[in-house]
Amino acid sequence: MHETRPLQVHYLKAACSSCSVLELCLPIGMTGAEVERLDTLIVQRFKVKKGAALYRTGDPLRSLYAVRIGSFKTCVVSVDGREQVTGFHIPGEMLGLDAISADEHACTAFALEDSEVCPIHFAQLEKLAQTLPSLQHNLNRLLSREIVRDHSMLMLMGNMNSDERLAAFLLNLSQRFSIRGYSSKEFVLKMRRDEIGSYLGLRLETICRGIAHLRDQGLVEIAGRDVKIQDMEGLKQMVAGCHRQPR
Amino acid sequence: MHETRPLQVHYLKAACSSCSVLELCLPIGMTGAEVERLDTLIVQRFKVKKGAALYRTGDPLRSLYAVRIGSFKTCVVSVDGREQVTGFHIPGEMLGLDAISADEHACTAFALEDSEVCPIHFAQLEKLAQTLPSLQHNLNRLLSREIVRDHSMLMLMGNMNSDERLAAFLLNLSQRFSIRGYSSKEFVLKMRRDEIGSYLGLRLETICRGIAHLRDQGLVEIAGRDVKIQDMEGLKQMVAGCHRQPR
DNA sequence: CGCACTGTTGATGTGCATCAAACAGCGTGG
DNA sequence: CCACGCTGTTTGATGCACATCAACAGTGCG
Numbered sequence: 190m191h192e193t194r195p196l197q198v199h200y201l202k203a204a205c206s207s208c209s210v211l212e213l214c215l216p217i218g219m220t221g222a223e224v225e226r227l228d229t230l231i232v233q234r235f236k237v238k239k240g241a242a243l244y245r246t247g248d249p250l251r252s253l254y255a256v257r258i259g260s261f262k263t264c265v266v267s268v269d270g271r272e273q274v275t276g277f278h279i280p281g282e283m284l285g286l287d288a289i290s291a292d293e294h295a296c297t298a299f300a301l302e303d304s305e306v307c308p309i310h311f312a313q314l315e316k317l318a319q320t321l322p323s324l325q326h327n328l329n330r331l332l333s334r335e336i337v338r339d340h341s342m343l344m345l346m347g348n349m350n351s352d353e354r355l356a357a358f359l360l361n362l363s364q365r366f367s368i369r370g371y372s373s374k375e376f377v378l379k380m381r382r383d384e385i386g387s388y389l390g391l392r393l394e395t396i397c398r399g400i401a402h403l404r405d406q407g408l409v410e411i412a413g414r415d416v417k418i419q420d421m422e423g424l425k426q427m428v429a430g431c432h433r434q435p436r
Numbered sequence: 437m438h439e440t441r442p443l444q445v446h447y448l449k450a451a452c453s454s455c456s457v458l459e460l461c462l463p464i465g466m467t468g469a470e471v472e473r474l475d476t477l478i479v480q481r482f483k484v485k486k487g488a489a490l491y492r493t494g495d496p497l498r499s500l501y502a503v504r505i506g507s508f509k510t511c512v513v514s515v516d517g518r519e520q521v522t523g524f525h526i527p528g529e530m531l532g533l534d535a536i537s538a539d540e541h542a543c544t545a546f547a548l549e550d551s552e553v554c555p556i557h558f559a560q561l562e563k564l565a566q567t568l569p570s571l572q573h574n575l576n577r578l579l580s581r582e583i584v585r586d587h588s589m590l591m592l593m594g595n596m597n598s599d600e601r602l603a604a605f606l607l608n609l610s611q612r613f614s615i616r617g618y619s620s621k622e623f624v625l626k627m628r629r630d631e632i633g634s635y636l637g638l639r640l641e642t643i644c645r646g647i648a649h650l651r652d653q654g655l656v657e658i659a660g661r662d663v664k665i666q667d668m669e670g671l672k673q674m675v676a677g678c679h680r681q682p683r
Numbered sequence: 684c685g686c687a688c689t690g691t692t693g694a695t696g697t698g699c700a701t702c703a704a705a706c707a708g709c710g711t712g713g
Numbered sequence: 714c715c716a717c718g719c720t721g722t723t724t725g726a727t728g729c730a731c732a733t734c735a736a737c738a739g740t741g742c743g
Contacts, residue, residue: 265591268676273591287587289580296587315573322566329562332579333536339586340534340543344512344520346593347637351699382722390594392700397723413708413722429515598731629690639732644691660690660739 215255215283215309215331219323227324230313236305237261243284243298243306250288252308256280259304260379263296264387274388276338277301277362277380281369285311286335301379346390349428354389355399356427359409363418374421378414462502462530462556462578466570474571477560483552484508490531490545490553497535499555503527506551507626510543511634521635523585524548524609524627528616532558533582548626593637596675601636602646603674606656610665621668625661 215227234257237243243254246266260279264272275296278284287295289311318325345354367373378385383393391399403409408424410417418424462474481504484490490501493513507526511519522543525531534542536558565572592601614620625632630640638646650656655671657664665671 265587267591267595273587273594275587275590287580287583289576290584291577291581295584315569315576319566319569319572322562325566325572326562328576329536329579330538332576332583333534334538336534336579336582336586337537337542339583339590340512340520340522343522343586343589343593343637344514346590347520347634348514381720387594390590393722394701394724395699398699401723628688640690641692641733642731645731648691 215324215327217327219321219327223321223323226317226321230310230317231307234305234307236303237300239300239302239304241300243300244288244294245297246294248288248294250285250292250294250311252310253286253288253314254284254298254306254308256282256284257305257307260301261298261304262301262380262384262388263298265296272387274380274384277388279365279369282365283331286332289332301384351389351391351395352399352402353427354391355385355396355403356408356424358385358389359403359416359418360421360424360428362416363421374418376416378416462571462574464574466568466574470568470570473564473568477556477564478554481552481554483550484547486547486549486551488547490547491535491541492544493541495535495541497532497539497541497558499557500533500535500561501531501545501553501555503529503531504552504554507548508545508551509548509627509631509635510545512543519634521627521631524635526612526616529612530578533579536579548631598636598638598642599646599649600674601638602632602643602650603655603671605632605636606650606663606665607668607671607675609663610668621665623663625663 219227237259243261256278257280260277261284262274263276263278263284264274266272278298284298284306285294314324314328318328345357349357362376362378363373366376380388381393382396385391386393386396389396400409400411403424404411406423408418408420408427410419466474484506490508503525504527507524508531509521510523510525510531511521513519525545531545531553532541561571561575565575592604596604609623609625610620613623627635628640629643632638633640633643636643647656647658650671651658653670655665655667655674657666
């Protein structure tokens with residue numbers, strides 16, 4: 190559902206000097222010299238332990254973060270402490286974009302496993318972007334892509350039944366892994382069932398049953414957190430007629 | 437739910453020269469001289485008839501649009517033609533931000549009534565933004581604010597029951613009208629029940645029943661499309677404990 | 684006036700939440 | 714080594730919120 194368009198990987202330069210995944214985020218389409226200037230913003234990568242928060246709702250916006258290794262979930266939390274997962278993030282994806290709105294983070298980002306991020310000082314990024322049109326353009330696109338992604342999620346929440354949501358979720362993950370050079374047919378879920386459930390607007394039990402349904406139809410093979418997609422086309426068809434009542 | 441922070445109206449200049457509402461969108465915090473330069477981008481406002489599309493999914497991105505008069509809905513449409521309303525837009529709000537992602541519009545914008553918009557040529561806007569840091573910053577914030585708004589909607593879709601969703605919807609509209617100098621307690625819904633339903637992930641009948649419930653509790657008085665909020669605090673409490681199971 | 688569109692309300696059905704119980708994996712400590 | 718507690722996953726039974734189906738009322742317009 191998210192990021193329906195693949196990033197233009199073939200347009201990339203070596204990218205952000207030594208980083209192996211940043212080539213998938215900000216520097217798309219920038220020249221080597223430009224990327225080197227972007228490089229100066231990134232003071233030092235750092236690690237985040239599994240379960241730890243990279244930032245929390247209300248924290249002042251200092252940096253955006255590019256995931257280098259590992260994975261994160263972002264969630265908004267209500268007054269009474271319950272959470273809605275708003276996204277999962279794998280290497281090459283950017284965290285913290287919603288903080289630009291009010292100069293403070295509007296959600297909390299938790300590491301799903303031991304992870305590593307590149308902080309990108311935002312004030313400096315904005316400043317640099319003034320002199321690098323392509324950088325500015327990429328930032329705009331990154332922000333806009335997040336909006337498109339969220340609209341797809343709204344479509345999912347408003348119009349799809351539980352099995353379709355699950356299929357869409359798996360397809361989306363598959364696609365994102367594929368872009369990053371991992372297998373699109375075999376991967377590992379780093380999040381728990383209840384986190385998938387929150388993300389998709391369902392209970393964890395419903396996720397389990399959905400998995401069973403997809404398995405019964407021979408579409409996937411899921412054991413614990415290991416996923417094997419057996420019928421990609423079948424999954425896609427499931428999402429294509431993406432309404433409660435196909436009639 | 438959306439736009440939880442009011443725009444900084446008191447910081448404004450006369451704004452976009454002669455325009456009365458653009459002071460609420462892009463030029464926030466810009467100097468008079470800067471606004472005049474922004475002004476050069478807006479070649480001519482134009483009208484959109486009720487029911488007509490301002491742009492459609494797949495249209496190339498030429499301009500962003502600021503709503504000057506009237507109102508719009510934006511929707512994404514699935515293969516089989518059904519739609520999910522992703523937002524409603526009133527004067528001073530920007531349309532088309534999701535098109536930046538791929539240089540083409542990712543949704544369709546319909547006028548809910550006879551309306552008027554200011555097209556802002558995007559390529560020129562980006563170019564101008566290079567020399568006007570505050571303009572660039574405002575664009576970034578606009579994009580980010582849309583992301584925050586969408587995350588609130590996801591929270592709503594994932595965690596609120598039908599009556600709470602309706603209350604949140606009315607409060608949000610109220611707040612936005614208030615920011616724009618209209619009454620926060622009395623306003624007119626420009627959209628149909630089924631459009632509200634699509635937006636909130638509910639059927640139109642459920643919207644009707646929700647309205648009846650809020651009326652029975654003495655929170656609002658709704659006749660047709662005329663809304664009078666009678667107990668703002670009561671509505672807010674309804675949304676505050678925003679979960680299916682307050683326990 | 685007649686027709687199309689929109690909104691309201693009632694009756695019925697169902698998809699998913701909820702409640703409950705059992706199981707699998709896994710590290711810890713006796 | 715096994716017993717254990719803990720976390721996460723799976724599956725079954727039941728109930729409810731909302732969808733669906735249906736009938737009708739109000740409104741506006743050619």
